Amino acid sequence: MKKSLEALQIFVREHQDNIVVLADKHTLQDCYPLLGVELPHFIVPYGESYKNLNSCEYIWKKLKDKGATRQTILLCLGGGVLCDMGAFAGACYQRGMRVVLVPTSLLAMVDASSGGKTGVNFLNFKNYIGLFKEAEEIFVCPDFLPTLPQAEMRNGYVEMLKHGLIADKSHYDAVKYHFLKSNHPLDPSLIFHSIAIKQQHVEQDFLDTGIRKRLNFGHTIGHALESHSLVIKEENESLSHGTAVGLGMVVESYISAQLAGLSEDDLQQITLVLQGLVNSVNEDIPSMDVLLPYLQKDKKNQSAEINFSLLKSIGHCEHNYTASVELIAEGLDFLRKLK
Numbered sequence: 001m002k003k004s005l006e007a008l009q010i011f012v013r014e015h016q017d018n019i020v021v022l023a024d025k026h027t028l029q030d031c032y033p034l035l036g037v038e039l040p041h042f043i044v045p046y047g048e049s050y051k052n053l054n055s056c057e058y059i060w061k062k063l064k065d066k067g068a069t070r071q072t073i074l075l076c077l078g079g080g081v082l083c084d085m086g087a088f089a090g091a092c093y094q095r096g097m098r099v100v101l102v103p104t105s106l107l108a109m110v111d112a113s114s115g116g117k118t119g120v121n122f123l124n125f126k127n128y129i130g131l132f133k134e135a136e137e138i139f140v141c142p143d144f145l146p147t148l149p150q151a152e153m154r155n156g157y158v159e160m161l162k163h164g165l166i167a168d169k170s171h172y173d174a175v176k177y178h179f180l181k182s183n184h185p186l187d188p189s190l191i192f193h194s195i196a197i198k199q200q201h202v203e204q205d206f207l208d209t210g211i212r213k214r215l216n217f218g219h220t221i222g223h224a225l226e227s228h229s230l231v232i233k234e235e236n237e238s239l240s241h242g243t244a245v246g247l248g249m250v251v252e253s254y255i256s257a258q259l260a261g262l263s264e265d266d267l268q269q270i271t272l273v274l275q276g277l278v279n280s281v282n283e284d285i286p287s288m289d290v291l292l293p294y295l296q297k298d299k300k301n302q303s304a305e306i307n308f309s310l311l312k313s314i315g316h317c318e319h320n321y322t323a324s325v326e327l328i329a330e331g332l333d334f335l336r337k338l339k
């Protein structure tokens, strides 16, 4: 991983005859100029509802039109949607071209770009088709963040809070401060510390069969809420990934208090931090009956039971818990009452 815009600019200058840039409307306008060189490029529509196989097919057609080969570098310049989908499309094109990720949202910097999980949504299920495949290089450049809308910054903070909650209480406390005071400039060292926490989990368990599952804290419920919202809402009006995970963290903290020994004080603390995010959501929290089909298809499940990673305390998480439908429904009630 490289950590500066200068390193990225040197890389693109050195490889300019061999790069195709994949961007979306926003990142083409706000981020592409920072590369400093004119490069072949094309865009896909932005937003989670376009993270699908149709968009991949479009990417493959564009790559073919531009004469891309296995040796061509697909430089994915965008948020988590574009990094996940671009890395997947690149891994499939001619059985695998070179892929370089340039995450431009906070969430993509701290989470989506590292760890080698690539993929797209399928039949309304999140990230259902994909591959584990590390990018050839990742450039994390906080210089891209000034144009990122505040709501998108908040989505990134949610994943950073998660990193603190599962592994490092002092990181959680530091990120909490930024999350609650949203106009406070973000110290880049916090971004790199979040990435380090993620990498510690990935290095021990690349294929997500053990300790890496802890990174999914908040995601069992979060992915179900996000998938359902994608079905019922208009394009680009659905719950964002970060918001859905934040709501999932509230429900899963409640379940943690019942199953994993999270103290009432810690539960209250986490809830207080996420209260503003909960208040910002104007759609209803779906019933258990509505969410159950999504939960039953969660990729972490090893049997008919629904799998969770839960907090024992702030900074300490364990994986492979199962919760009953009744307890999950109680957790959803807990979230509903906060609204």
Ligand SMILES: NC(=O)c1ccc[n+]([C@@H]2O[C@H](COP(=O)([O-])OP(=O)(O)OC[C@H]3O[C@@H](n4cnc5c(N)ncnc54)[C@H](O)[C@@H]3O)[C@@H](O)[C@H]2O)c1
Pocket (backbone or CB within 6 Å): 024, 025, 026, 027, 030, 031, 046, 047, 048, 051, 078, 079, 080, 081, 082, 084, 104, 105, 106, 107, 108, 111, 112, 113, 114, 115, 116, 117, 118, 127, 144, 145, 146, 147, 148, 149, 152, 155, 156, 241, 242
């Ligand atoms: N692979 C993984 O391990 C992993 C981990 C976490 C999340 N994800 C995935 O990440 C996705 C969410 O990513 P996201 O929150 O970045 O959303 P996103 O990719 O939809 O980006 C959010 C919006 O911000 C815009 N944008 C991005 N960077 C910008 C910049 N610098 N300036 C102006 N606008 C900018 C984008 O065009 C988009 O409109 C979800 O699909 C989720 O599943 C993947």
